[in-house]
Amino acid sequence: MKILLQNRDAVNRRHFIPRPETMSDLSNPTGRVLDVIKLLASQPNEDFSLADIAQQTGMSKASAHRVLLTMTAADFLARHPRRRTYSLGMGLLAVGQASLERYRGVEAAKIEMARMSAELGVQCSATALIGRDLIILACDGLPKSHAGFNRVGERRPMIPPMGLCHVAWGRAALVEPYLAFAKQHMRADAYAWLLEALPLIRQRGYAMATASWHRLGSAVVVPAAAQRDSAHWATVCELVAELNRDEIQLAAPGDGDIRQIGQIAAPVFAPDASMAFQLVLSGLPATLTARKLERCIERLLAAAVAVTDQMNGSVPAGRDAVAAR
Template sequence: MTEAAATSSARRSPPTDRVVQVLDHLVAHPETRFGLSELARRLGMSKPTCLGILTALTEAGYLMRHPADRTYGLGPALIVAGRAAQRGFAVGPVTHRHLAALGAEFGATCAASAVVGDRIAVLDVAGADPDGAGARVGEVYPFAPPVGLMYVLWDSDERLEQWLAREPTLPVRLDRDRLRDVVDECRTAGYLVESLTAGGRRLHALMAGVAAHDLPSELRELLGEMVSSLGERVLLTGAEPADAEHPVNLLAAPAYDADGRQSVVLTLHVGATLANREIARRGAALVATAEAVTRELGGRRPAR
């Protein structure tokens, strides 16, 4: 063995290699959850060794364990780690720069979020947050009805139907006529307007960090009473007079990747009552920001 090879071998840590092996496997299958036996078999580890690694990674938040079927998947701590690493690449600085400019223009909090595996993750936050009620980097939400419409809204109808087919996190009624109106108006305008309701904000806070179906059935039913149908919190203002007013929680618009698919959703938080003309002004600014992010990252808007 050469001196260089001996030095390389001496520096390796088999226990660390096994931890990396587990993470690499789960990152390579982000939409799949694995049980202990299957994961140990696939990776050629003993079950006690694999369990020790899974337990440590779960306690640190890098993995999440489903309480019902005891399977493991990627956890929210990886989002924070990825967000930190993102600073050295194009997406982080580009998105943050544009969000900061938009937030400064309106004195508001802006955020970027995306679907990561089977969760929605907050990737970046910029701008003012006077009430401390804005999104926080690393927060995760279940990507299943009724949560997540804006992450498929501007994508293909096929992606929308795939999301609708996911087992809902909460009991919810599907009003397809209402949903079609929401899709048509938001795609035409290029942005979504979400109403501000006390119940909606409480629901959003309760769902932060909660995996789908982790809630007891009684609590799921109670929360479900707060959401009667999909898209009910989306304001449709297209046919209203310019001076009509609405309490607005936030506006959202998509940035696209090179294939013309939604990659990131940008949001501009409002938390106030606005006239439709002001909603439209902020919506146009948000869309312009999303288009600038799309162009700088080499993306393109889809052809409809």
């Protein structure tokens, strides 16, 4: 295996891939508050002790204690009086509801996801590109395993082969650094196939890959406030270098063993013709047949069109094949 990490500093200089996080990144008090919110939001059903929060955000206990007191006083956090643990507070509920009022497409997506989950027996999720991460906004259906990308708030860095829908319909500011990272770290044949796959995804209106790339997906899933250091990125780049053709994109639904398909993703567009988020089907059954796969694809594309319509979304110009889904 050829590990393409000849110049780690070059990786860190690319704005697409963040530098390893250090304590200096946490010196901003506002950033500390945001880190706490992101951590708790990534595991909304869990309670965290002061020590847990300090460790996972990189703060000292003294700093974390001050932040938690302030957030608890504002009802952004709730503190359990006996266990002395912290969870999301009612104050954030109003913030979340206000955000949903502005981004109604997420609520529309949740309705469609519930329907697909019930009809198809799969897990459905909505993931958005926020900053440099893919983040789960909503999900429905039980995951088929505890590995990977299953819970609201979980995030993955936007690196190959993840987020190909965003790249296929993305603008230069997103596409260029994504492809630069891919060219540096992927094998030449894999990179060539990645370039071929992007127009294919646009033409058919969805992305689809095998489940075997989940070893990479599991490696990069981190709690919302967890740090990514040089060792983390070294592991990620090694796994990217091992990607094969089918882990990047399946050329056709009938390619290979369809029971190995890991996920299918379709874009939802915003009013300005940018991609708002993607709807993803995962956890497809081991008994998947060609006919059932076709049904899953048809249902996913219909749901993506329905949510785009409810958002008054607009398909990007020149993407008539997608608009005609």
